[in-house]
Amino acid sequence: xxxxxxxxxxxxxxxxxxxxxxxxxxxxxxxxxxxxxxxxxxxxxxxxxxxxxxxxxxxxxxxxxxxxxxxxxxxxxxxxxxxxxxxxxxxxxxxxxxxxxxxxxxxxxxxxxxxxxxxxxxxxxxxxxxxxxxxxxxxxxxxxxxxxxxxxxxxxxxxxxxxxxxxxxxxxxxxxxxxxxxxxxxxxxxxxxxxxxxxxxxxxxxxxxxxxxxxxxxxxxxxxxxxxxxxxxxxxxxxxxxxxxxxxxxxxxxxxxxxxxxxxxxxxxxxxxxxxxxxxxxxxxxxxxxxxxxxxxxxxxxxxxxxxxxxxxxx
Amino acid sequence: xxxxxxxxxxxxxxxxxxxxxxxxxxxxxxxxxxxxxxxxxxxxxxxxxxxxxxxxxxxxxxxxxxxxxxxxxxxxxxxxxxxxxxxxxxxxxxxxxxxxxxxxxxxxxxxxxxxxxxxxxxxxxxxxxxxxxxxxxxxxxxxxxxxxxxxxxxxxxxxxxxxxxxxxxxxxxxxxxxxxxxxxxxxxxxxxxxxxxxxxxxxxxxxxxxxxxxxxxxxxxxxxxxxxxxxxxxxxxxxxxxxxxxxxxxxxxxxxxxxxxxxxxxxxxxxxxxxxxxxx
Numbered sequence: 001x002x003x004x005x006x007x008x009x010x011x012x013x014x015x016x017x018x019x020x021x022x023x024x025x026x027x028x029x030x031x032x033x034x035x036x037x038x039x040x041x042x043x044x045x046x047x048x049x050x051x052x053x054x055x056x057x058x059x060x061x062x063x064x065x066x067x068x069x070x071x072x073x074x075x076x077x078x079x080x081x082x083x084x085x086x087x088x089x090x091x092x093x094x095x096x097x098x099x100x101x102x103x104x105x106x107x108x109x110x111x112x113x114x115x116x117x118x119x120x121x122x123x124x125x126x127x128x129x130x131x132x133x134x135x136x137x138x139x140x141x142x143x144x145x146x147x148x149x150x151x152x153x154x155x156x157x158x159x160x161x162x163x164x165x166x167x168x169x170x171x172x173x174x175x176x177x178x179x180x181x182x183x184x185x186x187x188x189x190x191x192x193x194x195x196x197x198x199x200x201x202x203x204x205x206x207x208x209x210x211x212x213x214x215x216x217x218x219x220x221x222x223x224x225x226x227x228x229x230x231x232x233x234x235x236x237x238x239x240x241x242x243x244x245x246x247x248x249x250x251x252x253x254x255x256x257x258x259x260x261x262x263x264x265x266x267x268x269x270x271x272x273x274x275x276x277x278x279x280x281x282x283x284x285x286x287x288x289x290x291x292x293x294x295x296x297x298x299x300x301x302x303x304x305x306x307x308x309x310x311x312x313x314x315x
Numbered sequence: 316x317x318x319x320x321x322x323x324x325x326x327x328x329x330x331x332x333x334x335x336x337x338x339x340x341x342x343x344x345x346x347x348x349x350x351x352x353x354x355x356x357x358x359x360x361x362x363x364x365x366x367x368x369x370x371x372x373x374x375x376x377x378x379x380x381x382x383x384x385x386x387x388x389x390x391x392x393x394x395x396x397x398x399x400x401x402x403x404x405x406x407x408x409x410x411x412x413x414x415x416x417x418x419x420x421x422x423x424x425x426x427x428x429x430x431x432x433x434x435x436x437x438x439x440x441x442x443x444x445x446x447x448x449x450x451x452x453x454x455x456x457x458x459x460x461x462x463x464x465x466x467x468x469x470x471x472x473x474x475x476x477x478x479x480x481x482x483x484x485x486x487x488x489x490x491x492x493x494x495x496x497x498x499x500x501x502x503x504x505x506x507x508x509x510x511x512x513x514x515x516x517x518x519x520x521x522x523x524x525x526x527x528x529x530x531x532x533x534x535x536x537x538x539x540x541x542x543x544x545x546x547x548x549x550x551x552x553x554x555x556x557x558x559x560x561x562x563x564x565x566x567x568x569x570x571x572x573x574x575x576x577x578x579x580x581x582x583x584x585x586x587x588x589x590x591x592x593x594x595x
Contacts, residue, residue: 163544163552168562171572172543173523180497181529185505200481200490201524201543208494222481222490222521227548232403232483246486247399256398258487305498309459311491312452313398 006060008049012268015042046268053217055243059225061217062196063159066271068278069128070097070112070155073195076278077285078103078110084141090170093134095126095162096206098141100150104286109145111138111206112155112195128197129162132175135205139179142186151189151289154206159224161202176205183208184305189292191285193263194218194250195270210295210304211288212258214250215281216265220258221248257311261288343367359579368536368579370516373425373440376475380583381429381438388427390460395422395453399486407484410446418444422453423478426461428470432587434594437465440475441522450521451482455492458526462499471509471590476527479545480520493525500529509593511586514541514564514573532589534575535564536582542567 005013019038022031053061061067074081078101085092098111113130116122138154145152161172183190183206192209198220214220223231228246229238247253250262263284270277295303341355342348345367355362359379360369377386394411401407415421423445428437439461441448458474465472481489503510512530514523516539524543527533535541542562550557560566564576577585 161543163548165549165553165555165557165561168542168544168549169570171528171570173519173541174528174572176524176543177493177497177526177528180494180525181501181504184494184498184501201493201521204490204493205524208498220490221486223483223486228483238403242403245399245401245403246483248486253487256488258491305502308491308494308498311488311495312455313396313485313488314393314452314456315396 004065006057006064008053008057009268012042012046012049015045043267050268054240055219055246055249056225056240058217058249059197059219059243061269061271062219064269064271065117067196068270068274069117070110070114070157070195072274073155073278073281074101074110074112076275077282078108081110084144085137087133087136087140089136090133091131093126093131093137094124095128095130095158096134096137098138100145103153103282103289106289107150108289109141109150109152110155111141111152113158113202113206115157115196126162128158129160130158130202130205131162131164131167132170132172135161135172135175135179138206139182142183142190146186146188149188151191151292152186153191153193153285154209156192156194156198156203156207156220157196158199158202159197160199161205173201176201179205180208184308185301187297187301189289189300190304191288191292193281193285194220194259195281197224199224208304208308210292210300210307211260213261213263213281213284213288214253214259215263215270215277216250217269218250219243219248220250220253221246341369343369361579366537366578368516368538370443370477372442372444373420373475376440377425377429377438379579380473380586381431382433385430386427386438387429388425389464390426390457392421393453393456395451395485397484398452398488399484401484401486403484410484414446418442420445422457423448423450424454424457426457426464428464428468431583431590434587434590435468435470436473436590437461437468437470438473438475441477443477443479443517446482447480448476448478448522449480449482449489450478450492451485451489452492454478454482455489455495458492458496459499462496462503465508465510466503466506469506469508471511471593472503473511473513473586474526474530475513475515476518476522477515478518478520478522478527480522489521493521496526497529500526509590511589513582515539517541519543519545528572530574532575533573534577534582534585535567535573536579537564537576539564541573 081101083099115128116125190209225239225243228242266273266276343362346365348364397408426439
């Protein structure tokens with residue numbers, strides 16, 4: 001049973017509780033047909049609710065506090081993970097994690113933003129908002145992977161790059177810009193997966209790749225719906241309209257050619273079944289790595305640059 | 316003799332009120348100095364008294380920096396389409412039309428080729444007047460094309476930035492322009508063609524997190540606001556008072572992200588000097 005229930009999940013959770021009670025009450029009585037009926041009803045209800053989610057509901061799911069985070073995916077998908085620390089320059093940013101691990105039977109470099117689950121761990125992780133040293137740490141790890149010819153996989157889950165005084169002093173803009181340039185010419189396969197929130201430059205700072213995958217209930221845009229509402233509508237009350245207008249869901253972004261593939265989540269969202277969510281993502285990553293490894297090295301970079309170069313709509 | 320002496324004069328307006336003949340005089344918004352428009356223009360739109368750099372557009376920059384008559388504009392008429400069907404207080408399509416009518420520009424950047432003291436260059440200059448210099452598909456495409464031009468001709472590239480950030484009405488599509496322009500610059504870097512980025516007031520958000528910060532040489536005009544997040548956002552997020560001069564050119568230079576701060580009146584000279592150093 002989840003600890004946090006979103007508004008639109010409530011009817012499902014209520015039925016689940018009812019079923020749970022029935023199980024307890026059964027006590028020797030055979031209620032299995034009733035229970036089975038209820039179970040099918042729950043599945044049907046969940047399917048119908050999740051088929052018609054609004055963009056704002058998807059934003060809420062992407063932020064669900066029980067959703068698997070970067071390290072959860074890494075531990076569930078890989079073996080031998082060794083976390084590596086520091087940007088070799090200033091500090092170790094706890095909002096950005098990374099290291100070598102075995103995925104399938106190959107060594108890969110995994111990098112991603114890390115959120116915390118409670119107040120204490122969120123303070124430690126700075127709510128998944130990286131400082132410049134986070135982006136520089138990510139780049140250092142990518143360069144390390146490049147040196148030893150290991151593919152790089154990045155997992156995006158951030159409400160944004162940290163908007164702090166020190167972050168500006170240490171060049172947040174430059175750190176992100178540098179990553180965009182360097183990732184464009186990194187000489188190893190590079191796969192990006194958006195696993196939660198993909199907010200603006202903070203997300204894109206590890207978001208250039210040969211393939212960009214996106215889990216079903218995530219959002220990716222230039223600004224959060226709340227900030228968009230506050231700037232364009234001059235009020236915090238239009239977040240739902242802003243989410244709608246921004247076309248920030250996986251389905252919309254696939255149509256716009258900004259992502260390459262939607263990774264389905266377990267019924268009810270990744271937070272309902274971490275293991276299943278990780279297995280589905282792992283399968284997709286292995287497939288993509290297989291495809292990319294067939295592309296000749298000198299073509300790979302041309303493809304990557306071309307991929308981003310065709311993005312944009314004008315006349 | 317009085318016991319107390321008034322140390323300050325009575326509050327009075329500094330100067331007698333004058334009726335300004337329309338369009339002849341300009342007032343500095345920093346020190347309130349009144350200047351004759353001709354004088355101000357000859358001074359490259361910099362205040363004669365306090366050196367405040369007024370915000371100017373691409374037209375003025377091309378005139379100030381390039382050899383007379385050398386500018387050849389490219390891709391002038393490319394304009395945005397409202398692919399997302401985005402509507403806030405007005406529709407994005409209408410917002411673009413209004414901006415075009417108001418500014419007589421097609422989007423927030425103009426690009427082309429020109430000469431600085433006889434040296435050929437590829438150049439782009441943003442216009443803050445067009446929806447806050449925001450960066451969407453057209454800015455991304457024109458930056459990408461001017462980089463290509465620079466690669467084809469081997470002319471050094473100069474981009475003058477002036478931008479509040481990515482254009483929200485293009486959402487993720489505008490975010491991708493950061494990727495598009497930066498990956499293009501990776502190509503330019505491989506070709507070893509010099510790229511000089513000039514940051515003017517303001518250069519924040521998407522522009523600063525992509526091509527504006529990626530110059531081989533980063534130059535700013537004095538006292539320009541340069542940063543990733545805007546000061547209002549930072550104050551809100553941290554609840555702290557911002558240090559004096561925070562995110563201004565001098566601060567950014569002190570922290571190591573600019574090569575030079577150059578007064579607009581010296582910019583053409585400095586650029587020609589740099590271009591010659593690269594060329595010879």
